[in-house]
């Protein structure tokens with residue numbers, strides 16, 4: 197859980213092998229939206245997928261976070277030094 201009332205110092209996360217600055221508390225899905233990264237994974241059919249529900253139900257927002265596949269981007273808060281991968285082999289099934 198994160199205390200969204202406290203102002204935080206901006207921090208960096210690694211998104212698809214590029215370090216980006218997170219200015220305020222946000223989920224990984226919000227970060228992806230803010231960086232215009234609108235594909236969290238690729239389905240078996242080859243279609244790209246992205247967050248639909250934003251509340252942990254649809255499972256379309258699965259990404260790899262710190263080498264842990266199938267993390268729900270809409271439910272995970274960004275943390276300093278976090279490594280986020282979208283659309284990779286680990287996130288495609």
Ligand code: FES
Nearest residue numbers: 250252254255270
């Ligand atoms: S957007 Fe639906 S589970 Fe994350």
